[in-house]
Amino acid sequence: EVQLVESGGVVVQPGGSLRLSCAASGFTFDDYAMHWVRQAPGKGLEWVSLISWDGGSTYYADSVKGRFTISRDNSKNSLYLQMNSLRAEDTALYYCAKDIGYGGNSGAFDIWGQGTMVTVSS
Amino acid sequence: QSVLTQPPSVSAAPGQKVTISCSGSSSNIGNNYVSWYQQLPGTAPKLLIYDNNKRPSGIPDRFSGSKSGTSATLGITGLQTGDEADYYCGTWDSSLSVGVFGGGTKLTVL
Numbered sequence: 281e282v283q284l285v286e287s288g289g290v291v292v293q294p295g296g297s298l299r300l301s302c303a304a305s306g307f308t309f310d311d312y313a314m315h316w317v318r319q320a321p322g323k324g325l326e327w328v329s330l331i332s333w334d335g336g337s338t339y340y341a342d343s344v345k346g347r348f349t350i351s352r353d354n355s356k357n358s359l360y361l362q363m364n365s366l367r368a369e370d371t372a373l374y375y376c377a378k379d380i381g382y383g384g385n386s387g388a389f390d391i392w393g394q395g396t397m398v399t400v401s402s
Numbered sequence: 403q404s405v406l407t408q409p410p411s412v413s414a415a416p417g418q419k420v421t422i423s424c425s426g427s428s429s430n431i432g433n434n435y436v437s438w439y440q441q442l443p444g445t446a447p448k449l450l451i452y453d454n455n456k457r458p459s460g461i462p463d464r465f466s467g468s469k470s471g472t473s474a475t476l477g478i479t480g481l482q483t484g485d486e487a488d489y490y491c492g493t494w495d496s497s498l499s500v501g502v503f504g505g506g507t508k509l510t511v512l
Contacts, residue, residue, distance in 0.1 A: 315501065317447075324404065325439070325447065325490050327501030339499050380437075380452055387494035387501055388437035388452035395446060 282306035282391055284376050289396030296366050300396055302359040302376030307391075310334070310354035313379040315389060316361050318372035318398075328374070329361065333383060344370075366400045373397050405430060406491055408504035414481055415512050422476045422507045424491030430502055434494045436474040438467055441488045441506075450489075451476060481511050 288300040302314070316328040329350040330339040338350050349362040359376050374396050377389035407425040414420040424436065436454050439447040449458050451467035454474065466477040474491055491504040 317501075324488075324506040325441075325492070325503045327492070327503060330501065339501075341500055342498075375446060380449070380458075385494065386452070387434060387492065388449060389439075389447075389492075390449045390452070390458055392446040392448070 282378075284378065284391055284393035286374065286376050286393040286396035289374060289398045291399045291401060292366055293402050294367060294400055296400070298363045298366065298398060300361040300363065300374055300376075300398070302361075302393055304357045304359065304378070307378070309352075309357040311382055313381065313385045314350075314352060314359045315377045315379060316350060316359075317375045317377055317389070317392075318370075319375070319395075320369075320372040323372075326372070330379075330385060331359070332385070363398070366398075368400050371398060371400050404505040405495060405498075405502040406493070406504035408489075408491060408507045410505070411508045411510065413510040413512055416481055416483060418481050419477065419479045420481060420509065421478075422489050422491075422509070424474045424476070424504050426472050426474075426493065426502070428472055429497035430472075430493050430495040431469065431474055432472040433496055436467065436469050436491055436493045438465075438474075438476045439490045439492065440485075441490065443487070447490065478509075483511050485509060486511050 331350045378391040380388045380390040438451040441447045454469040455467040
């Protein structure tokens with residue numbers, strides 16, 4: 281079964297750091313680009329970051345650039361999001377999502393995890 | 403303020419057809435493929451349409467997509483109460499090098 285399972289979401293204080301993980305199974309992980317997408321409570325979807333299949337290229341939304349770092353370990357079929365200098369506005373459900381395009385970034389996400397909740401609050 | 407513009411809500415009766423629009427610019431919809439997602443309450447988004455008009459395996463042909471210039475449209479025919487959900491369009495913005503989504507459209511099946 282093709283599956284993505286996120287973990288690492290907790291309550292953290294403003295200015296704090298957190299690392300999210302996403303475990304992939306059921307497909308050849310290193311054939312696909314991967315994304316993080318977030319959704320604040322009661323709000324719409326916001327794209328956060330993209331990493332190429334080999335980790336050689338990364339992209340970020342302006343709202344997180346310089347604070348968040350996306351990475352992957354293809355030997356462990358895992359995707360990560362290191363989140364630093366967290367702000368209240370980073371409070372959201374964070375989804376990892378698989379790009380549908382083989383070997384590249386198509387901008388479409390065919391597999392989503394269930395999400396992990398990050399709450400930034402004092 | 404989302405980069406892509408969708409109507410906040412649409413509604414129609416069971417069995418009817420509805421369309422949801424998504425408007426962007428030349429740097430996003432105009433030069434990239436559009437995808438559409440359905441998000442049922444309390445669940446993760448689900449891909450309905452990719453590459454403007456392709457349906458993943460398992461998505462019924464009641465769902466269709468089209469693109470013209472800098473706008474895209476999702477069509478749903480034979481509406482069912484189970485189609486009540488939030489719908490999002492998405493694409494890549496080549497100028498900003500970021501992914502972008504519409505603000506979402508809430509579909510009510512009356």
